[in-house]
Amino acid sequence: MRLDNLKSSKYSNLRSSVVNSFFALVFSLVLGAVFIWVTGYSPFETYKAIFGLSFSTIKGFALTLSQATPLMFTGIAFALAYKVKMINTGAEGQLYAGAMAAALVGAYVTNLPGIVHIPLALLVAFIAGGIIAGLVAIARVYTGASEIILTLMLNNVIILFTSYLANGPLKPEGSGVGQTERIADSARLMRLVPQTQLTIALLIVIAVAIIIQFMLDRTVFGYELKVTGNNRRAAEVAGINVSKISILTFALSGAIAGMGGAAMVLGVNYRFIEGFLIRLWICRNINSCTGCLQPIRGHTGCLSHRYTEGWNNNLEQNNINTN
Amino acid sequence: MEKITKIYPGTVALDKVDFYLNEGEILSLLGENGAGKSTLMKILYGLIDPTSGDVYYHGEKINFRRPVDAIEKGICMVHQHFMLVPAFTVTENIIAGSEPGKNGFVDMRRARKEVRDLISQFKFNIDPDTKVENLSVGEQQRVEILKVLYRKADVIILDEPTAVLTPQEVDDLFVILRRLRAEGKSIIIITHKLKETIALADRVMILRDGKLIRDDVDPSKVSTNQLSEMMVGREVDLQERRPAKNIGDVSLHVKGLTVEEDGKKKVNNVSFDVKAGEILGIAGVEGNGQTQLIEALTGMRRVDSMELLLNGEKITGTSDRFLRAGIAHVPEDRLSMGLVKEMSIKENMILGYHREDDCCDRRGVLKRKEINDKGNRLKDQFLVKAPNVDAKIDELSGGNQQKVVIARAFSHNPKAIIIAHPTRGVDIGAMEYIHQQMIELRDKGAAILLISADLDEVKTLSDRLLIMFEGEIVSETMPGELTDIEMGLLMTGGHSMIEEE
Numbered sequence: 001m002r003l004d005n006l007k008s009s010k011y012s013n014l015r016s017s018v019v020n021s022f023f024a025l026v027f028s029l030v031l032g033a034v035f036i037w038v039t040g041y042s043p044f045e046t047y048k049a050i051f052g053l054s055f056s057t058i059k060g061f062a063l064t065l066s067q068a069t070p071l072m073f074t075g076i077a078f079a080l081a082y083k084v085k086m087i088n089t090g091a092e093g094q095l096y097a098g099a100m101a102a103a104l105v106g107a108y109v110t111n112l113p114g115i116v117h118i119p120l121a122l123l124v125a126f127i128a129g130g131i132i133a134g135l136v137a138i139a140r141v142y143t144g145a146s147e148i149i150l151t152l153m154l155n156n157v158i159i160l161f162t163s164y165l166a167n168g169p170l171k172p173e174g175s176g177v178g179q180t181e182r183i184a185d186s187a188r189l190m191r192l193v194p195q196t197q198l199t200i201a202l203l204i205v206i207a208v209a210i211i212i213q214f215m216l217d218r219t220v221f222g223y224e225l226k227v228t229g230n231n232r233r234a235a236e237v238a239g240i241n242v243s244k245i246s247i248l249t250f251a252l253s254g255a256i257a258g259m260g261g262a263a264m265v266l267g268v269n270y271r272f273i274e275g276f277l278i279r280l281w282i283c284r285n286i287n288s289c290t291g292c293l294q295p296i297r298g299h300t301g302c303l304s305h306r307y308t309e310g311w312n313n314n315l316e317q318n319n320i321n322t323n
Numbered sequence: 324m325e326k327i328t329k330i331y332p333g334t335v336a337l338d339k340v341d342f343y344l345n346e347g348e349i350l351s352l353l354g355e356n357g358a359g360k361s362t363l364m365k366i367l368y369g370l371i372d373p374t375s376g377d378v379y380y381h382g383e384k385i386n387f388r389r390p391v392d393a394i395e396k397g398i399c400m401v402h403q404h405f406m407l408v409p410a411f412t413v414t415e416n417i418i419a420g421s422e423p424g425k426n427g428f429v430d431m432r433r434a435r436k437e438v439r440d441l442i443s444q445f446k447f448n449i450d451p452d453t454k455v456e457n458l459s460v461g462e463q464q465r466v467e468i469l470k471v472l473y474r475k476a477d478v479i480i481l482d483e484p485t486a487v488l489t490p491q492e493v494d495d496l497f498v499i500l501r502r503l504r505a506e507g508k509s510i511i512i513i514t515h516k517l518k519e520t521i522a523l524a525d526r527v528m529i530l531r532d533g534k535l536i537r538d539d540v541d542p543s544k545v546s547t548n549q550l551s552e553m554m555v556g557r558e559v560d561l562q563e564r565r566p567a568k569n570i571g572d573v574s575l576h577v578k579g580l581t582v583e584e585d586g587k588k589k590v591n592n593v594s595f596d597v598k599a600g601e602i603l604g605i606a607g608v609e610g611n612g613q614t615q616l617i618e619a620l621t622g623m624r625r626v627d628s629m630e631l632l633l634n635g636e637k638i639t640g641t642s643d644r645f646l647r648a649g650i651a652h653v654p655e656d657r658l659s660m661g662l663v664k665e666m667s668i669k670e671n672m673i674l675g676y677h678r679e680d681d682c683c684d685r686r687g688v689l690k691r692k693e694i695n696d697k698g699n700r701l702k703d704q705f706l707v708k709a710p711n712v713d714a715k716i717d718e719l720s721g722g723n724q725q726k727v728v729i730a731r732a733f734s735h736n737p738k739a740i741i742i743a744h745p746t747r748g749v750d751i752g753a754m755e756y757i758h759q760q761m762i763e764l765r766d767k768g769a770a771i772l773l774i775s776a777d778l779d780e781v782k783t784l785s786d787r788l789l790i791m792f793e794g795e796i797v798s799e800t801m802p803g804e805l806t807d808i809e810m811g812l813l814m815t816g817g818h819s820m821i822e823e824e
Contacts, residue, residue: 220687223670223677231663236623237654238675239643 062198066268070095072205073260080212081133081253084229084246086140090133090151091257093158097132098125098258100162102265103272104170106183117186122204122262129258132158134251141243147250159275166274178274189267201263208256225249336362338533339376344478349500349510351524351542353517353554355750356720357708358530360513364480368400369393399471400480405463409456413466414438416455417473441472445502461492468499479503481512485519497523515554515750517547529553555752564802565762567786571599574770575650575739576632582615582794583627589615591794592628597739597770602761604773604785604802608814612794613743613774614655620741620772621645621652633739646675651737653728655744655774657721661728664717668709669698671716672731705730706756722753729757739770746780758784778810792816 033043054060074091081088088094105121112120132154140147166178189199216222228235228245235242265272337359344350354360365371367378369387378385380396387393390400407416414435423437424430438451447465455463464484471479481500485493500510500523514520520527520542527540527550536553551559575597582590590612597603607613618624620631622638622645631638638648646652652675654660662671673682673694681697683689698712707726709719716724725745732740742761746754761784765771775781781788782802790798790813798805798813805813 218689218691220677220683220689223689226666227663227674230665231659233660234663234674237621237642237652237660238677239622239641239646241641241643 058193059196062193062196065202066197066199069201069205069267070260070264073208073263074257076205076209076212077253077257077260080256081250082229083216083225084249086137086246086250086253087148088133088151088250088253088257089148090136090154090254091260093151093155094129094132094254094257095261095264096155096158096162097261098129098255099261099265099276100165100180100272101125101128101258102187102262103180103183106187106266107181107271110184110186112184112186114186114188117184118189118266121183121187121266122259125258125262125265126255127258129261130251130255133254133257134247136254137247137250140250141246162272163274166272170272180272182271183266187266188270189263197268199263199267201267204259204263208259212256221245221248335533337366337373340530340533340535342367342528342535342538344509344511345526346477346509347504347507348525349504349512349523351520351527352511352513352530353515353520353527353550354530355515355554355752356722357532358554359533360530361482362533363530364400364482364511364513367393368398368480394474394476397475397477398480399474399476399478400482401464401467401471401484403483405467407455407463407466410454412452412454413449413458413469414451416466417441417451417470421474438469438473441469445469445472445499445506447499459492461495464492464496465499468503472503476508478509478511481510483514484512485514485516493519517550520550521545521547531556551751554750555755559751559755564783567601567765569766569768570601570786571768573597574599574634575772576630577620578630580616580619580629580631581627582612582619582624584615589794590619593791593794593796595789595796595799597772599738599768599770600765601786602765602771602773602784603787603789604775604781605789605791605796606775606778606781606810606814607791609776611791611814613791615794616791617652617655617741617743617774621650649738651732651735651740653732653740653742653745655747657724657728658716662716662724665715667698667713667715668702668707668719668727669694669712671727672698672701672712674731676731676735701730701734704734705760720750722749725749725757726753729760733760733764736767737764737769739772740764741772741774743774744776745773746775746777778807790814 029047033047036043036046052060054064074095077091077094078088102121102125105124106117109117109120133151136147136150136154139145139150163178166180170180171178172181189201192198192200192202214222216226224235224240224245227238227240228242228249232242235245264276269276340359340363342363352360352364362371366373367387369390369392372388378387380398385392385396387396393399408419411419414431417438418429418434422429423433435451441447442449442451447469449458449462449465449469455466458466468479484496497519500512504510504525512520512523524542526538527542527545528538529536529540529550531554540550540553548559573596577596578594580590580593581588593612593616595603605613605616615624619626619629622640622642633648633650636648638645638650642652658664663674676682677689681690681693695712701707702709702712705726707719707723707730709723716727719727729745732742745757745761749757758780761771761773765786773781773784785802788798788800788802788805789796790800790810792814793816
């Protein structure tokens with residue numbers, strides 16, 4: 001007899017996720033203000049400096065968006081895996097793998113036009129992330145190993161392995177830091193705003209979110225995925241191959257995270273740099289939770305998260321002293 | 324409670340219902356699923372607000388905003404699904420939420436003494452220091468009742484208290500409830516089991532479609548048939564047999580089915596045929612291999628040996644293969660196996676058949692309009708009560724959930740169908756409807772295998788009757804050949820005795 005709110009539920013969900021993100025933002029602002037105040041600085045001045053950059057200038061806003069982009073990829077990745085009730089704590093490792101893969105294609109596959117080079121690099125990153133996550137999912141489905149532990153451990157393995165590559169065999173001559181060869185110009189993502197790091201990666205991630213949402217809502221695969229995630233046993237009764245669905249979904253989750261790494265390499269750093277995103281690792285997974293585990297809604301969470309997480313960078317990078 | 328009305332968008336759940344409860348009586352609140360029993364009780368308990376109407380308690384007008392308010396006044400509810408912490412002891416569970424003591428420390432000695440006193444006062448026969456996980460279902464229910472007594476309840480509402488109990492435990496519960504009545508407590512039981520109502524209640528109140536039908540029925544003066552008529556609004560006869568007229572050739576042929584599990588033969592060399600246009604019933608106490616049998620016949624598990632022919636064609640493989648071959652399945656537990664409760668009616672209506680051409684195109688994109696139309700058509704055809712096909716399954720009553728499962732399986736014109744416990748936990752109206760649909764499907768020529776723990780159901784519907792005990796078929800008879808007592812003996816392994824007689 002619980003019949004209320006049937007019609008409006010779709011919209012009220014969306015609204016509540018926006019409201020959630022908003023409150024998360026406000027809460028972190030308030031908490032941040034307390035800490036800033038305790039350390040003897042003026043919260044007001046600090047926030048003015050932060051938001052002055054992020055909002056008042058196009059450059060600042062573009063920077064915020066560009067920094068949020070990889071988080072959007074990993075947010076979608078986490079949310080998608082959770083649709084089959086699997087937890088992808090390995091988005092970071094998959095992102096690194098994708099970044100390295102894209103850096104290799106970008107630097108060593110040359111003489112291609114951009115229209116081929118960029119998709120190729122993205123595709124290889126997609127496959128790299130997908131293979132890693134897919135192997136984890138296979139272990140999970142056939143041996144019952146925890147995908148949470150496996151991906152967490154793999155994160156270290158992959159990050160250290162990419163560091164080894166960047167410091168060893170792939171290190172350009174004369175380079176002082178661990179990084180790979182610069183990618184070819186044809187592999188660079190086009191900029192949306194001149195002289196900023198905001199590139200078409202933003203459009204790509206939005207497209208990915210729309211495609212995933214379409215897949216979930218409108219395709220047989222998405223339908224079977226939802227049935228599997230919500231009720232495995234009913235899925236089996238209905239003749240759905242739950243192992244296949246779980247493995248494919250988790251691999252797709254990893255593949256999307258891999259694309260996030262490619263977006264950083266092709267759009268921001270133009271090469272793989274050792275430890276380029278290491279400080280943000282666990283936050284990326286959590287922030288997608290604030291978006292109610294829906295790929296599209298994940299974005300609102302990512303953005304608000306990115307604002308808070310990114311201040312630190314803003315402040316450091318621009319040498320703003322609030323004192 | 325006077326003139327209680329509760330309106331949900333699209334439905335009037337309660338229409339000016341008056342309700343009263345005397346001190347020291349057991350009131351049975353009868354009604355089909357969706358009649359408004361639970362809504363009325365939730366209003367009394369403060370879980371939801373009425374749209375209009377007033378609640379009085381001991382002559383005083385009250386307005387409970389939360390269950391805590393009701394508990395303070397001594398109105399408590401024992402829910403159908405127990406809310407106990409398995410790893411805690413009985414005492415810990417009872418005091419949880421209203422622990423004695425101060426300064427944040429629990430006075431365990433006082434708590435234990437109080438619980439002990441309660442147990443001996445009502446002769447509950449429970450050790451207050453055992454962990455709840457070691458208790459039987461009946462004992463756990465007693466802990467729930469102790470919980471409300473500990474909170475000094477004077478009015479106790481029990482929601483479907485016997486649904487999970489064995490017959491012996493039901494008797495024990497009734498003894499306890501009568502004892503509580505003798506102590507001056509007032510008890511409301513929400514139920515749709517008529518025999519129990521007649522055995523226990525002092526007064527019966529009947530709701531139908533949100534309206535009060537009677538609130539002064541004396542259970543000693545009515546029969547179960549009269550009660551069910553009042554509940555449903557028309558005559559109901561669940562005992563009428565309608566034997567098959569056109570039994571055809573063998574449709575489903577099963578030979579030498581053996582399933583081993585944990586080194587034991589759960590199903591041992593079982594063979595049978597189901598003919599087109601026939602219902603073959605399998606009766607038996609649960610846990611005698613029925614689950615394994617069903618899983619084998621629907622392709623859900625690997626078998627150690629089986630030859631299964633459907634209209635002469637051998638079928639092997641996964642559940643997908645069996646479904647596509649035309650063996651439909653109404654699983655034994657609708658919520659854990661048959662439906663996805665988080666998803667909508669229309670999405671559940673296509674489950675298992677979602678790869679067929681009327682649901683998706685060749686690229687694997689779902690046809691939304693067709694699925695919507697199909698959902699609406701089946702919802703109307705199978706009388707699923709819901710505001711629309713976008714409603715989630717867990718917003719429906721058990722009977723309507725089962726109708727969704729039935730609609731899905733029956734509408735695909737299966738050649739054969741395995742139906743397990745089709746009316747478990749559904750109300751009389753839905754039960755009658757589902758039986759009717761099964762007979763209609765049979766008369767259309769389907770071979771039906773009915774597995775049920777409900778002896779009355781198997782006896783009424785089956786055209787031929789098997790009894791299963793410890794993984795073997797121990798008897799094959801025509802319905803009516805055996806008395807209930809003989810069937811009971813066969814089901815519990817006494818078959819050798821009958822043969823000797």
